[in-house]
Amino acid sequence: MSSPLPSDGSGGILHAGSSGRAPVETTGPAVEISGWFLVAISGLFLGLRVYCKHLKHRGLWWDDWILTTAWLALLADAIVNTICKPLGLGMHLRDIDPDNLSTLAFLGYLGASFSMLGAVWSKTSFALTLLRIATSKKMKVAVWSIILTMNLTMTTNVILNWVQCNPIPRGWNMAIPGSCWDPKINAYYGVFAGVYSGLMDIVLSIIPWAIVWNLQMKRKEKIGVAVAMSMGVFAGSAAFVKSSKILLVLDGDFTYEGYNLIIWGNVEVAVAIMAASVPVLRVLVREVRIATRRRYGQGAESASDDTTFHKKNFGGGTLHRSSTVMVTAGHQDRLLDSSSSSSSINWEIPHILDPQKAVPGRILQTQEITVQYHERDVTDTAGRMV
Known part of the structure; x- marks a missing residue:
């Protein structure tokens, strides 16, 4: 783009006086x-x-x-x-x-x-x-x-x-x-x-x-x-x-x-x-989409059943859900990385649908998984916290 105002032959700005017209048209x-x-x-x-x-x-x-x-x-x-x-x-x-x-x-x-x-x-x-x-x-x-x-x-x-x-x-x-x-x-x-x-x-x-x-x-x-x-x-x-x-x-x-x-x-x-x-x-x-399915679809009923099961069998511990993406990549003979935290679990593992099509360093498949876990507040037979 050039000058934001019209120019004369030398590139300078042309001046013009106000016409005094009303109303003034403007964009x-x-x-x-x-x-x-x-x-x-x-x-x-x-x-x-x-x-x-x-x-x-x-x-x-x-x-x-x-x-x-x-x-x-x-x-x-x-x-x-x-x-x-x-x-x-x-x-x-x-x-x-x-x-x-x-x-x-x-x-x-x-x-x-x-x-x-x-x-x-x-x-x-x-x-x-x-x-x-x-x-x-x-x-x-x-x-x-x-x-x-x-x-x-x-x-x-x-x-x-x-x-x-x-x-x-x-x-x-x-x-x-x-x-x-x-x-x-x-x-x-x-x-x-x-x-x-x-x-x-x-x-x-x-x-x-x-x-x-x-x-x-x-x-x-x-x-x-x-x-x-x-x-x-x-x-x-x-x-x-x-x-x-x-x-x-x-x-x-x-x-x-x-x-x-x-x-x-x-x-x-x-x-x-x-x-x-x-x-x-x-x-x-x-x-x-996943949250909607849990709330209004079978996921909600399943979550309710799972919560009842854990309360009944594990002393009322809170049930947690964490959605993550499992990415399978890299070489087929090497385990990449596995880490977990209190709020999420991320897995990166080699998973090959067809070994003949495996190409080192490429993403082979992506999957969405849901991990469920709970905080256990029951004690074992020795009286220690599990």
Whole structure:
């Protein structure tokens, strides 16, 4: 993207006096409302993602922290747009107080920077997640290439916005003597960067299918996992729409027409955050489904019977349930790890359905198990606590 205000041939900001017309047409409220809505809905998905990690007693990794940083960039962009609204964001250039143009231009650069960085960071987070499950060296090299090229392309786009004028402050304050290059340079590069980012979203959405399809899982489960990890295609679609709006910087009324570019930039970031969170949220859906079955299905009756049995035979000890996931992985001749705690039991053991299909280092099967145990408060025949 280029300057958030229309430029003359040297890249400077065109000034216009207020027309004094009433009422003044503005798209500012649409920018503000949509921005805060996207912050809220993407924040909800991110919060549930973190909760699911906590639910499974897993710490946060680099992909979680980078995704959180992307959400903070989206939040910062919403704050900047809210500040810009009373200054004239969304109004026709002719209706804006000339004294506000420099401040509006500077904040426009700042908001655009947050938007672009939020987009690339959210996609980087998902790419890092793919690195954790990539099954081949070639696939990992491809993902790393996407991460590096996306960050280089988008970071360059951010830098170009700030250095298009000499001295730099002339980009948002035409009172400063100096010169600027042709605004078409930034606009066309912005289109290239946006389209490339969208294409990488599509590629990152395809990679999970190649990974999951080689696992020994039920086909229905494969499709469910792959679809959940392919939601980034919607972020790519938003990136394409945003790119189609970038050339509005070359029009003469960007402060009014540019709301499309701002909104779709925020949509791209928010959708990328939600798409990166969806695969983790499958854990929460599974937990809710199991809890529902226990309460309203046969699980509830079974739990009641089990509780009665333990109270009758073990002196009223409290019955505990703990749901966990058993992951079978690694080499077929090695026991990986076995650990337990008072609240959960996690087993990782080799389990091969077909030894002929066993491949060292690959996940062979995933199963959900339910462990029941109780606190025994009865004594043995020697009078000791068991």
